[in-house]
Amino acid sequence: MRTIVITGGTDGMGAALARHYLGAGDRVVVVGRSRAKFDALLTSATAARAEFIAADLSSVADGRRVVEHLRAGHERIDALVLAASFVRQRRHVTAEGHEASWVLFFVSKFVFVTGLAAQFGAAERPVVVNTAVPGARADAIDFDDLEMSEKFTFARSNAQQRRANELLGILAAEANPDLAYVTWGPARIVRSSFAGDVGTAMKVGAAVLGKLLGQRPDAAVRPVIGIIDAPSPGRAAFRGAKRRPLTIGAHDDKDAARLAAAVEDGR
Structure with missing residues (x-):
């Protein structure tokens, strides 16, 4: 029986993956904010193989607490899906004094990927x-x-998070050459509840486009299921089922190390 950990596993694509792997007979650990949504995923046949960890992953402390819980409770983790999402159109500082999107979309992922190296x-x-x-x-x-205290825009923040997560794969591969590390995005828009703090225009646009052009979450994650069920060691990138070239910079190893140092220093 495999152990599959899914952040953001109570809604959208994360929930679709949780349902799939519970149905396939795996042990599934869901990290999310809604116990009620987690309970709705379960059946009498799957409840014994499911675990819920409540967390807000825009909190550095919550991310580290979850990793410690996973390390204490699981000697092995076969797959980790990092799917937690809460879109913020504007800069938001948390009670910890950090920019919320940077923590949710990169720092928490860094904490999970590096902190669970022994389990992988x-x-x-x-x-x-x-x-x-x-x-x-x-x-x-x-x-x-890194937390864009000056000149914050949604586009700059989004691009920085995406690039940082590509570089995180370098650190993951150094720790475990047998690990498959995939940055993945759906081929097109996915119908979801679109959790976030955004303006009316973005909300309406997402709702309309999702209804007209969007994929159902269970259809969108089929390529992810293929990746998890037949992983290839090393770094890779995909949009839907189509492999994409990795972005290669002149100083990737150095940049990955700078990111690690920044997170570990608490910046």
Whole structure:
């Protein structure tokens, strides 16, 4: 029986993956904010193989607490899906003093990927699927202002998070060469509840486009299921089922190390 950990596993694509792997007979750990939504995923046949961990992953402390819980309770993790999402159109500072989107979409992922290295090492074919759309520019990261206290825009923030998650794969591969690390984005828009703090125009646009053009979450995640069930060691990038080239910068190893140092220093 495999152990599958899914952040953001109570809604949208994360919930679709949780239902699939519970139905397939795996042990599934869901990290999310809604116990009620988690309970709605369960049946009498799957409840014994499901675990819920309540957390807000825009909190650094919550992310670290979850990782410690996973390390204490699971010697092996076969797959980690990083799918937690809460879209913020504007800069938001948390009670911890950090920019919320940077923590949710990168720092928490860094904490999970690096903190669970031993659990991945115990798995026969470990895989991380990071739902960070690949293809950001190599120079998208502002190392002098990672939390964008100045000149914040949604587009800059999004590009920086995406690029940082590509570089996180370098650190993951160094820790475990047998690990498959995939940055993945859906081929097109996915119908979901679109959790976030955004303006009316973005909400309406997402709702209309989702209804007209969107995929159902269970259809959107079929390529992810293929990646998890037949992982290939090393870094890769996909949009839907189509492989994309990795973005290669002139200083990728150095940049990955700078990101690690920044997170570990608490910046």
